[in-house]
Amino acid sequence: MKLLSIQLSNFRAHLDTKLAFDERITLVEAANEWGKSTLLEALTHAFTSSEKLGKGVVDTFRSAAGATGSPRIQVEFQLGEQTWELTKQFNGGSGVIELKSDRETLTGQAAADRLRTLLGVEQEGGRGWSNRVSSIWAHVWVRQNTAFQGLDTVDNLTGKLTERLQNLGGAGLVASDLDQAVIRKVEEEYGKYYTATGREASASPLSEARGRHQAAMEDAQRAEQTLSALQADLREFKETKERLTHCKREAAELMERVRGKEEEVESLRIAPTEGRRLEEELEKAKLLKESLRQQQANLEAKRKEMAQLQSEKEKLEASLAGRREMQEKRRAEFQGISAENPEQELKSVRGVAKYFQEVLNALKAEEELKQVNIRLKRVAEHEAELRAQQEALAKLPEMDLTRLNALRKAHKQAHEARLQLDSMAADLCVDGADLPVRIQEKDLQAGETHRFTEEVVLRVGKGVRLRIRPGGGEKAMEQRARTQELEAQLAQMLAKADFQTLADAEAVYERRGKLLGDIATTEKLLQSLEPEKLRTQETKLRPAMEAARQRAESCRAELAEPPPVPQNLLEAEKALQAADETEKALDKKITGIRAKRDQLEQDLQRADQELRVQESALQESAQQLARLEATVSTMEGDAGSGDLKTRLAEVDRAAEALEQKLSAFEQKQKVFLDTEGDLKALKQSRERTQDKVHDLEKKQSATLAHLNSFTHQDPESACSLARDRLALSAKQLQELELHAKAVQHLKRLLDQQKAALQEELTQPFMEKVRPYLRELFGADADVHMASLENLASPTLQRDLPFSFDALSTGAREQLNAVLRLGIAELFQADAEGGLPVIFDDAFVNSDPVRCEKICRTLRLAADHGLQIIVMTCQPAHYQLLGAPPLQLERRPLRTSFAASRPPERPALSEGADEIRGDAVSAGPSPAPFVAPSAGMTAQEEALLHALAGKAEGKSGNISLRNELGWEEDRYNAAVQSLEDRGILERGRGRGGSVQLTPAGKAGQS
Amino acid sequence: MNIFAMADLHLGKPFGRFQPEKNRTLIRRARLNVLQKLPEWIRREEVDLVLIAGDVFDSPRPDADTMTQSLQLLGQAGVPVLLIPGNHDAAEAGSVWYSSDFQRLCPDNLIVALEAKPIEVAGAVVLPCPLRRRHEREDLLGWLQDQSLWSSLPPECPRIVLAHGTVVNFHADDDGAEHGINHLDLDRLPEAELDAVVLGDWHRQQQVTPKAWYTGTPEMTGFAANNAQVLGQGLLCRVERGKQPQFTPVPTGTHRWEKVEVALREEVGFASLEEKLADYGMNDVIGLKLTGTLGLEDRSRLDQLLVDLNNRLLRCEVEDQILLEPGEGELEKLSESGHPLVAATAMALRETQLAGGSESEVAARALRLLYCTCSQLQNKALV
Structure with a gap:
């Protein structure tokens, strides 16, 4: 079928609108609220509504623009080769239908029947046919705001599709009746065991079996516990019994041992008096021993004292003897000292000294005399010398300084004159001569010079004779003369004085001076020797010397031991000095001896005194000793006839014997006590063992009592029973599990097979869909649905599978469009050339780029023979369609339309009732479209439509909002607005819900 | 004289693997049923004395029911019954034999031999070898090697040794045999002095020597190796002093x-x-x-x-x-x-x-x- 044109009169906004459709693609352009959707609505009414629609509905068709005529729709369409013109004029019961071709014109029921036939709808009563048509058209005539919602599968679209596909593909049945029955049976069985999600059902036979098994397990466990408690008791009983036996044996043994021990104790028992007696005796012996020891100690002390005294006495005696000896020594010394006679010696020494003094005196005098004599000799010598000197002086010529000076003056003059004469002399020098040269007859040799002051004759060789005169002439002569004169004078003077030369005079003068000096010296020496004094001394000394010698001789004579005579003064002096020293020493010695003697004398006296004291002490000591000795001897005498030591030894031996006895006794006593202690310990041990036996007996009887508590409980049987039951339940469970697994397996397999068959079935549909899909989503895109029942929620497969819900609204409306094109193509054959596919602003959620793809897709659909009608307010997006946009022109009516509407719209529900009763489907199934009510926003309409699609027009807020893809504000505003209008009401429930009011439901029809 | 001998009743054995509970009760009850049928056999075979060679009870402390019921049934035997404790019900401390309940309930005709000493009963001398503990390492028959013992016995009475354990050098494939403990050395006994040896412990009935037999259990407690015995048996024993004894198996078991x-x-x-x-x-x-x-x-x-x-x-x-x-x-x-x-x-x-x-x-x-x-x-x- 191809739509050729539509003409609307008095229909809503359209007073008179005519629109011709292109066979392939028509683009209708109109602004919002310009009646695009009305076109779609009108088409629907034309094909599916009765011309005798109720007045209420028809009133809503009427143009609000004030037109009075009945609403009229005229559609021109082509089916096969035939062109038809369908006209419907709505006027309540008097509505008119006319179906006209170039061959015939039909009206009334005939027209309606023919129309149904033309549309390929079986004649099944008025309501059915329109439903069938509309349900297909609901998918190919896409209304704004529903494009993105999942395709409605109500109205048995799936069934029709299946049927169609089976017709098309020739595929066998998806499932036979048996198949279906098997599936039902298996699902039934599966349902017993598992939930729809594949989890194990809570009350399945399996879980019951598990419960039973669990219970059996617990029973078994309990039974085992009881049994093991019993066994533990038995074990304990056995152990206790063994221990008891052991203990009893032990007790018996102990009893035996106690008896033995008791006998032993009896045998060991001794009279306790024996011990006391022994102890007393021992005590006595000890006392005696003690007293003896005391005595002995006393004696020993005395003896010790005596010994000490003796030793002291001896010491004293020794000391006294020492002292006496010392005293004797001292006395001897004193006597020695007293016997010494140093005065005598001193005297003799003094005599010697005197002698030596006299000798010395003599010697000194002699020496002095000798000296005087020596000097006198020298005086004589000096006198002789002086005489010689005076004689020598007397022999010498007279010569004094005046004379000498006169001589010296004459010499000087003569000498100077001579020098002056010499200065006038000439020199003759022979450089060389072949001939002998002679001057004044003297040969001159070559190189010789000859000075001359007078005229000389020079001869050269034999023949030559020369006279030569020096210069000066006269003067030289004078000089010569004068020199000779002076020299003569001098010689004269010398001669006068008897001298040869001046030098002789000079020597004489000098000699004289010397002699005179010597004489003076000698005279002086003589004078210093005082010759007269010496001579006097000599006369004095000689007798003095003689006197001294005589005195010395006399002294010597007096000396007992005359010393050697000193030979000289030095010896005499030395001897004297020695004698003096000896004397001094003697003097000192005498002083020392005297002091010592005094000291000794004192010492002697003191020592004597001490001696006396000591002697008396010694005497006393001796007396004391004597007394002690007397005491000791008394004591020794007191000790009795036996020696004290012997007695002590005897007592000791006795005590020792006693002690031995006692210790033996004590040993015995100890053994006795030990044995007694052993007996006690044994008795205690026996008691303990008896206690233990008692305890064990108690324990045994307790255990036995406990064991007896099991009597008739029969834990063994209970356990065996529980085990058997556990094994049974395990087997049953295993069987059931296998069964459940088998059911599950079968179910899964059936599902898989079913899906596979479904896929096979849907293959032709998918083949139709795929070219569009790839055009729109790319070459790799595919779409999957488990079965046709999932048409509303296909899965888009690209790189990954995207469930329908996960897709954006744009993608959803595009995917839906693809599916719709596929469906349209599938039904093409039925509708002879296909159904026109109408998109009323169905891609508002797609961006311009996507719109280009959509255009290409739609052109592809047109190429496949589909008639495409696109209505939009944005024709720019659809340029690629290649169809010129048709302007839908009419006056905007909104204001007047809206104004003419009462806000509460009671008419709507009224009218809707009529529609429902008359033509369109009842109940919750959605209408093919929702009439756009005046004053409703697009959101409100969409919400209303979405809600109308729900069972009983009811939906949860959240699911509805998600379905619409709105934000909360937007959704809430729409709900609020609709609630205000009384179209929907809010319900309760988690997250809240909304529900169409009866009025709202009516309004949706 | 006629002696009915048996052993290893294992009264009170729990049989925990038997399920459901009623089956367990049945198999447990079977052991008591043996005792119940005892008077019948005694009458039929004109038995003078019943000997039980150990392991009457499965444990030394059977529950009170078991004990009481067994004692009542044994009391109804009508002839003296002499038993010894075996390894399972050894006469250890706290065992049933010493319990006041046992002593109170013990019927007059029941003799429990807790000590190894000859007992004269019903014209015979029984030489019991009781187990005082589970595992005895000494030869349980050791005390019978004393010649003076035998000479002290009345010469006209048949002498029957009653013991529980493993016969030395006798290899039988019995699952219950424990070697090395509780052993019985038959070779050392003065064979001429005794007339019969009644043995317990091995659950399968078998002859050891012409005079010695394991009686086997009267009611099976487990599978015998190679199905050697599938039903419980007792042993009828005719003895006279100085004559070869005659042993005859008596079927007693109910459970195969x-x-x-x-x-x-x-x-x-x-x-x-x-x-x-x-x-x-x-x-x-x-x-x-x-x-x-x-x-x-x-x-x-x-x-x-x-x-x-x-x-x-x-x-x-x-x-x-x-x-x-x-x-x-x-x-x-x-x-x-x-x-x-x-x-x-x-x-x-x-x-x-x-x-x-x-x-x-x-x-x-x-x-x-x-x-x-x-x-x-x-x-x-x-x-």
């Missing part, structure tokens, strides 16, 4: 315990199975071991048969090792019938089953399920 092993094959197996089992009834306990292969149809029938057996028999213990091998046409029938889903599923299951592995068993089971479901649905459709 039998193992049945069937290797099934598709063609003949199933029919032979039905035939084989036709004889067994409500008193019987069957241990059914099934091997071989079956097709889907036969498998269904077998399942049904097993259900029937379970209902019919006292107990049918099945060891099902049958492999599922769909017969010719069975799978095809499933797949060709214009039911594409069932067909495809059946093929897939069969593949999984044949592939082996962990899923194989599940797949086989699922296949059976599918087949059953289809059959039922089709039968219903036919109806």
Whole structure:
């Protein structure tokens, strides 16, 4: 079928609108609220509504623009080769239908029947046919705001599709009746065991079996516990019994041992008096021993004292003897000292000294005399010398300084004159001569010079004779003369004085001076020797010397031991000095001896005194000793006839014997006590063992009592029973599990097979869909649905599978469009050339780029023979369609339309009732479209439509909002607005819900 | 004199694997029934003395019902009854033998030998070897090796040894035998001094020596190896001092315990199975071991048969090792019938089953399920 044109009169906004459709693609352009959707609505009414629609509905068709005529729709369409013109004029019961071709014109029921036939709808009563048509058209005539919602599968679209596909593909049945029955049976069985999600059902036979098994397990466990408690008791009983036996044996043994021990104790028992007696005796012996020891100690002390005294006495005696000896020594010394006679010696020494003094005196005098004599000799010598000197002086010529000076003056003059004469002399020098040269007859040799002051004759060789005169002439002569004169004078003077030369005079003068000096010296020496004094001394000394010698001789004579005579003064002096020293020493010695003697004398006296004291002490000591000795001897005498030591030894031996006895006794006593202690310990041990036996007996009887508590409980049987039951339940469970697994397996397999068959079935549909899909989503895109029942929620497969819900609204409306094109193509054959596919602003959620793809897709659909009608307010997006946009022109009516509407719209529900009763489907199934009510926003309409699609027009807020893809504000505003209008009401429930009011439901029809 | 000997009654044995509960009650009751029938046998065989060689009770502490009922029944025997405790009801501490209830209810004719010492009863000397504990390692007959014991016995009375345990060097295929404990060395006994040895513990009746017999259990408690004994028996024993004793088995059992092993094959197996089992009834306990292969149809029938057996028999213990091998046409029938889903599923299951592995068993089971479901649905459709 191809739509050729539509003409609307008095229909809503359209007073008179005519629109011709292109066979392939028509683009209708109109602004919002310009009646695009009305076109779609009108088409629907034309094909599916009765011309005798109720007045209420028809009133809503009427143009609000004030037109009075009945609403009229005229559609021109082509089916096969035939062109038809369908006209419907709505006027309540008097509505008119006319179906006209170039061959015939039909009206009334005939027209309606023919129309149904033309549309390929079986004649099944008025309501059915329109439903069938509309349900297909609901998918190919896409209304704004529903494009993105999942395709409605109500109205048995799936069934029709299946049927169609089976017709098309020739595929066998998806499932036979048996198949279906098997599936039902298996699902039934599966349902017993598992939930729809594949989890194990809570009350399945399996879980019951598990419960039973669990219970059996617990029973078994309990039974085992009881049994093991019993066994533990038995074990304990056995152990206790063994221990008891052991203990009893032990007790018996102990009893035996106690008896033995008791006998032993009896045998060991001794009279306790024996011990006391022994102890007393021992005590006595000890006392005696003690007293003896005391005595002995006393004696020993005395003896010790005596010994000490003796030793002291001896010491004293020794000391006294020492002292006496010392005293004797001292006395001897004193006597020695007293016997010494140093005065005598001193005297003799003094005599010697005197002698030596006299000798010395003599010697000194002699020496002095000798000296005087020596000097006198020298005086004589000096006198002789002086005489010689005076004689020598007397022999010498007279010569004094005046004379000498006169001589010296004459010499000087003569000498100077001579020098002056010499200065006038000439020199003759022979450089060389072949001939002998002679001057004044003297040969001159070559190189010789000859000075001359007078005229000389020079001869050269034999023949030559020369006279030569020096210069000066006269003067030289004078000089010569004068020199000779002076020299003569001098010689004269010398001669006068008897001298040869001046030098002789000079020597004489000098000699004289010397002699005179010597004489003076000698005279002086003589004078210093005082010759007269010496001579006097000599006369004095000689007798003095003689006197001294005589005195010395006399002294010597007096000396007992005359010393050697000193030979000289030095010896005499030395001897004297020695004698003096000896004397001094003697003097000192005498002083020392005297002091010592005094000291000794004192010492002697003191020592004597001490001696006396000591002697008396010694005497006393001796007396004391004597007394002690007397005491000791008394004591020794007191000790009795036996020696004290012997007695002590005897007592000791006795005590020792006693002690031995006692210790033996004590040993015995100890053994006795030990044995007694052993007996006690044994008795205690026996008691303990008896206690233990008692305890064990108690324990045994307790255990036995406990064991007896099991009597008739029969834990063994209970356990065996529980085990058997556990094994049974395990087997049953295993069987059931296998069964459940088998059911599950079968179910899964059936599902898989079913899906596979479904896929096979849907293959032709998918083949139709795929070219569009790839055009729109790319070459790799595919779409999957488990079965046709999932048409509303296909899965888009690209790189990954995207469930329908996960897709954006744009993608959803595009995917839906693809599916719709596929469906349209599938039904093409039925509708002879296909159904026109109408998109009323169905891609508002797609961006311009996507719109280009959509255009290409739609052109592809047109190429496949589909008639495409696109209505939009944005024709720019659809340029690629290649169809010129048709302007839908009419006056905007909104204001007047809206104004003419009462806000509460009671008419709507009224009218809707009529529609429902008359033509369109009842109940919750959605209408093919929702009439756009005046004053409703697009959101409100969409919400209303979405809600109308729900069972009983009811939906949860959240699911509805998600379905619409709105934000909360937007959704809430729409709900609020609709609630205000009384179209929907809010319900309760988690997250809240909304529900169409009866009025709202009516309004949706 | 005539002695009726038995052993191993196992009164009070719970038989937990018997289901439902009424079956369990029946099999438990069977043991008491033996005692109930005892007076009849005593009368019939002119019995002077009843000897029970241990394991009268299944446990040392049987429940009060069991004890009370058994004591009453034993009291009705009319002749002296002498019993010894066995390993199951050993005279250990807290055991039934010492309980005040037992002593109160113990009938006059019942003698419980708790000690190993000769007892003169009904003109015979019984030499009991009671078990004081479950496991005794010493030779229980040891005390009988003492020559002075024998010389002290009255010379004219027949001497019967009563013991419970395993005879040394006697190998019998008995499931209940426990070697190494509770052993009995018959060879060491002075054979001439004794006239009969009555033994318990092995549930199968058998002769050990000309004078010694295991009495066997009067009512079976389990399957005997190789079905050596399928019904309980007592032992009638005629003894005179110094003469060879005569032993005669007395059938006492009600419940047959039998193992049945069937290797099934598709063609003949199933029919032979039905035939084989036709004889067994409500008193019987069957241990059914099934091997071989079956097709889907036969498998269904077998399942049904097993259900029937379970209902019919006292107990049918099945060891099902049958492999599922769909017969010719069975799978095809499933797949060709214009039911594409069932067909495809059946093929897939069969593949999984044949592939082996962990899923194989599940797949086989699922296949059976599918087949059953289809059959039922089709039968219903036919109806």
